[in-house]
Amino acid sequence: MQVIKISMVKKKIQNNQKFVILLICSLFFIAAMIVLSIFIxxxxxxxxxxxxxxLFNYNDENFNETIIRNIRIPRIIADIMVGACLAVAGAIMQGTTKNPMADSGIMGISSGSVFSIIIxxxxFPNISxxxxxxxxxxxxxxxTLLIYTVAFIGRKGLSSDRMVLSGMAISTLFSSVTTAVVLKTGQSGEMMKYMAGSAANTIWLDIYVSLPFFIVSIVISIAISRSLTxxxxxxxVSKGLGxxxxxxKTLSTIVVLVLSAIAVVIIGPVGYxxxxxxxxxxxxxxxDYRYVIPSCALLGAAFxxxxxxxAKNIMPGFEFPIGLLITIIGVPFFIFASRRTDENTFNG
Structure with missing residues (x-):
């Protein structure tokens, strides 16, 4: 018993050290990317x-100053917010569903938000x-309600695997309907760009309106992190411990919905x-979600x-949609993670 306790203490100390190192590295990387994103x-x-x-002596007639103040800085803040939103939402979903493959994009939650925004x-183009x-x-x-309803139907009842499969099916359905609406309107150019995921059109108003919801959601996520663990x-076990x-679960669901909605409003659908x-x-x-939540927020922002x-610089003269680029990275990771999960060797 004493050996087990010593081993647990050592592991906790190691996790503390890794947590601090990860936070420091993420902060340094974010700072470096901010500098690069401003000047390149x-x-x-x-x-x-x-x-x-x-920053301090803005002249709206100066082209470069306008580029920095009204395009690059809002875009940087949008990237940070969206990265944190999606990563924290994913972590919470994986914790509450006990499924390491859960994600707001994969589960179909984002598809509902995208459909609403397209409508x-x-x-209602003039809505605030x-x-x-x-x-x-x-x-x-x-x-989300549709996913739970579809996943619950059947003799086996609700399970995390059924939720993921239901989410993927509903996501495909909503994505198809959304695409049909876009093509029917004849305004497909700008909307398809939005559906591919892009921060290029972010303005300060997007940041001002979204920031309070973002801050409150992240604070709640950190506040419930111990309970999520x-x-x-x-x-x-959770009930037994009071x-x-x-x-x-209710707070977690609300936080996931708000974080996913913020990401979709600012950039569009970005999965994985x-x-x-x-x-x-x-x-x-x-x-331990006391480590997972803040780490996800910073690492997601950095990513x-x-x-x-x-995406902005890989092809001169053309901006690659961030959603598509992340999908190219995310699909192989999804395949790898699903195989690891099936083999019970990945710590999810």
């Missing part, structure tokens, strides 16, 4: 003086940014971030910043 892009003549003036863009977030959350909620051991399972980042974090820091930087 389609406009090659950005100088340090332009950057300082854009708004077609029929706040209204878009509300409709995005509503679409995500409708799809216990919940991951099983509902009965946890309110219904409350934690919520799958890849939590897997990597748990592999490094363990399954999306990096991918968006590559």
């Amino acid at each position: 892009g389609a406009e090659k003549s950005i100088t340090f003086k332009d950057f300082i003036n854009a 708004i863009m077609v029929f 940014r706040l209204g878009r977030i509300g409709f995005s959350c509503l679409g995500a909620l409708v799809v 216990i919940l991951n051991l099983g509902d009965e 946890g309110n399972v219904t409350l934690i 971030v919520g799958l890849m980042v939590p897997h990597i974090v748990r592999h490094i820091c363990g399954t 999306v910043l990096f991918v968006d930087f590559i």
Whole structure:
């Protein structure tokens, strides 16, 4: 017994150290990507003086200062927010469903948000940014309820595997309907670009409206992180330790819906971030959600910043949609992770 306790203490110390190292590395990487994203892009003549003036002595007639202040900085903030949103939402979904393959994109939640946004863009183009977030959350909620309903049908009842399969099927359905709506309207160019996932059109208003919801959701995620760790051991264990399972699952669902909706409103549908980042974090820091949530937020932000930087610069004269680029990275990871999960060798 004493040997087991010593081993557990050593493992906890190691996880603490890995957690701190991961946070520091993520922060340094984010800082480096911010600098690169500000100074490197389609406009090659950005100088340090332009950057300082854009922050403290802004002249809206100066092209470079306008590029920095109204295009690059909002885009950087959007990348950070979306990366954190998707990674934290994925981590929470994997914890509450006890399925390491859960992700807002794979499960179909994002498809409901995208469908709602496309409907708004077609029929209510003048609706406010706040209204878009509300409709995005509503679409995500409708799809979530559909997923639970479809997954629950049958003699075997609800299971995490059935939820993932139901989510993928419903996601395909909503994506097809959304594409049909876009093609029918004759406004397919801009909408298809949005559906591919892009931060290119982010404006300050998107940030101002989304930021309060983002902050509150991340704070709630951190606040319930200890309960999520216990919940991951099983509902009965959580109840035995005095946890309110219904409350934690309800809060978790609300947080996931809001975070997913924010990401869709700002950039559009971006999948696999919520799958890849939590897997990597748990592999490094363990399954304690007090470590997982903040680590996912920072690593997710760093990852999306990096991918968006590559998307902007990989092909001169053409901007690769960030959603497509992440999908190219995410699909092989999904196959790899699913094989590892089947073999019970991946710590999910």
